[in-house]
Amino acid sequence: xxxxxTHEYDVLVIGAGGAxxxxxxxxxxxxxKVAVISKSLLGKAHTxxxxxxxxxxxxxxxxxxxxxxxxxxxxxxxxxxxxxRMAELHAKExxxxxxxxEAWGAVFDRTVDGRILQRNFGGxxxxxxxxxxxxxxLEMIRTLQDHDVHLGMDVFMEYTVVTLLKNxxxxxxxxxxxxxxxxxxxxxxxxxxxxxGGIGRAYKITSNSWExxxxxHSLAYHAGAALMDMEFVQFHPTGMIWPPSVRGILxxxxxxxxxxxxRNGDGRRFMFDDxxxxxxxxxxxxxxxxxxxxxxDKNARRPPELLTRDHVARCIRREVKxxxxxxxxxxFLDIAWIKERIPNAAxxxxxxLPSMYHQFKQLADIDITQEPMEVGPTxxxxxxxxxxxxxxxxxxxxxxxxxxxxxxxLHGANRLGGxxxxxxxxxxxxxxxxxxxxxxxxxxxxxxxxxxxxxEKQALAPFESDSTEGPYAVQYALQxxxxxxxxxxxxxxxxxxxxxxxxxxxxxxxxxxxxxxxEYNPGWHTAIxxxxxxxxxxxxxxxxxxxxxxxxxxxxxDYPAKDGKFGSFNIVIxxxxxxxxxxxxxxxxxxxxxxxxxxxxxx
Amino acid sequence: MATAxxxxxxxxxxxxxxxxxxxxxxxGMVVLDSVHHIQAEQANDLAVRxxxxxxxxxxxxxxxxxxxxxxxxxxxxSLPLEQPVTIEPMKAFPHVKDLVTELSWNYGVKKRIAKxxxxxxxxxxxxxxxxxxxxxxxxxxxxxxxxxLCQDVCHVLREHHMHDQFIGPRFLVYAAxxxxxxxxxxxRIPNLRTQDGIGLCNITKCCTKVCPENITITDxxxxxxxxxxxxxxxxxxxKLLRMFKAGSG
Numbered sequence: 138x139x140x141x142x143t144h145e146y147d148v149l150v151i152g153a154g155g156a157x158x159x160x161x162x163x164x165x166x167x168x169x170k171v172a173v174i175s176k177s178l179l180g181k182a183h184t185x186x187x188x189x190x191x192x193x194x195x196x197x198x199x200x201x202x203x204x205x206x207x208x209x210x211x212x213x214x215x216x217x218x219x220x221x222r223m224a225e226l227h228a229k230e231x232x233x234x235x236x237x238x239e240a241w242g243a244v245f246d247r248t249v250d251g252r253i254l255q256r257n258f259g260g261x262x263x264x265x266x267x268x269x270x271x272x273x274x275l276e277m278i279r280t281l282q283d284h285d286v287h288l289g290m291d292v293f294m295e296y297t298v299v300t301l302l303k304n305x306x307x308x309x310x311x312x313x314x315x316x317x318x319x320x321x322x323x324x325x326x327x328x329x330x331x332x333x334g335g336i337g338r339a340y341k342i343t344s345n346s347w348e349x350x351x352x353x354h355s356l357a358y359h360a361g362a363a364l365m366d367m368e369f370v371q372f373h374p375t376g377m378i379w380p381p382s383v384r385g386i387l388x389x390x391x392x393x394x395x396x397x398x399x400r401n402g403d404g405r406r407f408m409f410d411d412x413x414x415x416x417x418x419x420x421x422x423x424x425x426x427x428x429x430x431x432x433x434d435k436n437a438r439r440p441p442e443l444l445t446r447d448h449v450a451r452c453i454r455r456e457v458k459x460x461x462x463x464x465x466x467x468x469f470l471d472i473a474w475i476k477e478r479i480p481n482a483a484x485x486x487x488x489x490l491p492s493m494y495h496q497f498k499q500l501a502d503i504d505i506t507q508e509p510m511e512v513g514p515t516x517x518x519x520x521x522x523x524x525x526x527x528x529x530x531x532x533x534x535x536x537x538x539x540x541x542x543x544x545x546x547l548h549g550a551n552r553l554g555g556x557x558x559x560x561x562x563x564x565x566x567x568x569x570x571x572x573x574x575x576x577x578x579x580x581x582x583x584x585x586x587x588x589x590x591x592x593e594k595q596a597l598a599p600f601e602s603d604s605t606e607g608p609y610a611v612q613y614a615l616q617x618x619x620x621x622x623x624x625x626x627x628x629x630x631x632x633x634x635x636x637x638x639x640x641x642x643x644x645x646x647x648x649x650x651x652x653x654x655x656e657y658n659p660g661w662h663t664a665i666x667x668x669x670x671x672x673x674x675x676x677x678x679x680x681x682x683x684x685x686x687x688x689x690x691x692x693x694x695d696y697p698a699k700d701g702k703f704g705s706f707n708i709v710i711x712x713x714x715x716x717x718x719x720x721x722x723x724x725x726x727x728x729x730x731x732x733x734x735x736x737x738x739x740x
Numbered sequence: 741m742a743t744a745x746x747x748x749x750x751x752x753x754x755x756x757x758x759x760x761x762x763x764x765x766x767x768g769m770v771v772l773d774s775v776h777h778i779q780a781e782q783a784n785d786l787a788v789r790x791x792x793x794x795x796x797x798x799x800x801x802x803x804x805x806x807x808x809x810x811x812x813x814x815x816x817x818s819l820p821l822e823q824p825v826t827i828e829p830m831k832a833f834p835h836v837k838d839l840v841t842e843l844s845w846n847y848g849v850k851k852r853i854a855k856x857x858x859x860x861x862x863x864x865x866x867x868x869x870x871x872x873x874x875x876x877x878x879x880x881x882x883x884x885x886x887x888x889l890c891q892d893v894c895h896v897l898r899e900h901h902m903h904d905q906f907i908g909p910r911f912l913v914y915a916a917x918x919x920x921x922x923x924x925x926x927x928r929i930p931n932l933r934t935q936d937g938i939g940l941c942n943i944t945k946c947c948t949k950v951c952p953e954n955i956t957i958t959d960x961x962x963x964x965x966x967x968x969x970x971x972x973x974x975x976x977x978x979k980l981l982r983m984f985k986a987g988s989g
Binding site (some may be wrong): 279608 | 752766767768769770772773779780781784785787788789790791792793794795796797798813815836837838842845846847850851855856858866867868869870871872875879882885886916921923
């Protein structure tokens with residue numbers, strides 16, 4: 138391996154968002170020699186964009202909250218396709234993880250008696266989200282980043298992994314390049330944690346940055362790990378829609394948590410028109426009751442704007458499609474109206490939602506304290522991902538772990554807002570702990586030089602191509618296609634067409650040529666990322682074809698109802714011996730009696 | 741469709757030149773949109789950092805018409821488009837390529853600052869109590885998105901290149917966030933005076949003016965830290981008086 142820069146670690150963490158940094162901290166604390174690979178600079182990962190808060194049943198604001206209620210809310214939100222064991226661990230361990238962040242320096246908003254304040258969010262029965270205004274993700278990533286750098290780990294900033302390396306069936310490391318110089322590196326590691334985040338860049342309208350090309354999903358899949366729930370892509374109901382250049386940028390659910398309401402073009406609060414049966418008992422009957430809920434009245438039930446994201450997104454789409462949208466093809470989200478209810482409303486809004494205020498003021502010339510915002514659904518989050526053991530987070534590939542968005546299980550068919558940041562902490566910690574343990578019990582694997590040479594050749598192919606096909610054109614074509622054919626509402630003939638188009642795009646991606654040299658060349662990096670985007674796009678489409686029902690974030694026009702028999706299994710995909718995806722309907726394991734009882738009691 | 745010209749610095753490691761690119765302009769666009777259009781259509785290898793495109797990650801810092809700004813938050817309608825819009829990399833850091841600079845110095849500086857060290861928990865369950873008013877003060881500093889525009893504009897770094905003697909406004913804000921953290925017990929005052937070089941700041945407030953998060957860097961972070969340094973090392977009388985006042989108040 139003399140021709141490559143080679144590094145050796147006990148635990149290699151790929152990804153430096155919340156999950157990666159939490160995993161790295163835990164592995165370091167467990168005595169492992171740790172490296173973190175960060176696709177961007179440290180502290181810039183998508184976690185920074187998270188706004189609303191971290192869901193944890195601290196019960197600081199409402200003493201009726203408990204891990205049991207959080208567990209039941211998570212399962213209901215996920216339409217019972219969740220890994221119940223992960224949902225249980227998550228609900229039990231999230232409060233400790235939030236307190237730990239505080240011990241590491243995070244400064245959350247406070248209750249009157251000086252404890253961590255919690256806010257309302259969609260699908261959560263009680264105020265549960267620990268938060269810092271509307272910049273909770275920034276607080277979290279900065280806290281983790283500042284904590285981690287004192288633990289003695291090495292951080293490789295602006296490095297990208299192009300393939301995982303294996304030694305027979307177990308993981309042996311990873312192969313990648315640094316952006317600045319374009320040099321290749323071999324990372325040998327006893328254990329590898331994937332914490333690469335989501336796949337949002339497969340779609341045209343997304344809240345995700347350039348990094349979210351499904352790298353971890355694709356790396357794991359090609360390394361032989363099983364992926365699960367790939368049909369469940371979350372479209373967040375409220376993204377900015379106007380002006381065109383800001384389309385997709387997230388508008389936090391916190392706006393609705395603070396009393397913001399959704400209205401259609403006719404001024405009607407359309408969310409009252411369609412309330413799913415599973416939530417009827419928990420939803421306000423009147424606008425008045427909904428308002429009281431947002432202001433902390435414990436006897437009131439939540440307004441329908443705080444139903445789960447999948448449902449709200451579909452209601453918005455329906456209003457627009459049936460001609461009741463706002464001028465630019467969305468609906469109105471109004472927080473300014475609260476001035477009818479409280480004094481100094483403008484100041485209150487600026488204090489509670491400062492970054493939303495600035496975002497709209499600067500990017501859209503809208504003062505949200507005075508006028509409504511225009512919003513519409515945006516691709517936000519991937520529920521599906523690498524199938525892991527719920528306790529250890531290890532995938533099917535020995536030594537390969539996954540945490541955070543690139544892992545699957547916790548969220549089932551739909552993620553509740555706020556459950557992502559807690560997911561990163563709880564399962565990042567677990568992945569780091571078990572990866573360090575695996576590293577203690579195993580030695581370094583052997584690297585196969587042929588595997589490395591092949592990966593290098595493939596990575597450099599765009600420089601050899603004399604085709605005029607550029608990487609961005611292929612990426613845009615894929616994003617347009619996925620948005621149109623495998624988006625928020627799906628049907629079989631469109632998805633079959635999508636599979637054909639993916640094959641054509643794969644052929645185009647093979648030909649892509651890039652100009653310039655290997656030093657900090659975004660065109661080249663985009664060409665490499667195309668492989669991952671095409672892999673995850675195909676897997677999303679295949680899983681979505683297989684699930685012939687509508688459930689959670691997956692909505693089929695040709696099968697618009699939920700079908701009980703599809704509620705008993707997850708769709709699992711793995712790479713077959715011939716290289717084609719193999720789809721398995723995998724039965725959900727029987728839930729323990731204790732957990733069943735909790736769900737029954739909370740219905 | 742209207743077009744505008746963007747005069748972008750192209751080159752590697754300090755050598756380079758401006759190149760002009762014309763591209764379409766539509767309502768609502770920001771400078772980063774234009775850079776992306778140019779990258780996709782005319783210059784695939786144009787090096788630029790960006791992530792969130794919403795002013796939250798601090799990746800896309802550059803000098804636009806000579807002003808340090810985030811490209812994602814600079815609307816084209818705020819610029820005179822009848823003349824070329826110049827876009828250059830930050831000047832206070834070594835150049836890498838096109839609009840990208842070498843920022844690792846900043847990460848090294850931060851690591852040198854004593855980490856957060858909480859006091860013993862206030863409650864038997866291991867938690868603390870803090871009042872919102874105390875929290876507000878450090879939350880202002882913790883809004884920082886580490887775009888390093890304040891470092892870029894600081895003349896101690898930009899003109900005098902005193903990177904080995906002065907940590908710059910970003911890390912004075914970071915130190916202030918720790919020093920004023922209601923739970924923190926560590927002492928950073930001696931280092932602020934010596935290795936961090938707080939005395940080199942002569943409060944021209946250039947950093948405050950460019951902060952995209954509107955953090956009052958000079959008045960709320962640097963000046964109070966300077967006062968703490970002065971109180972500790974240069975003015976025992978004031979220190980005594982303050983202790984007396986605090987004791988009687």
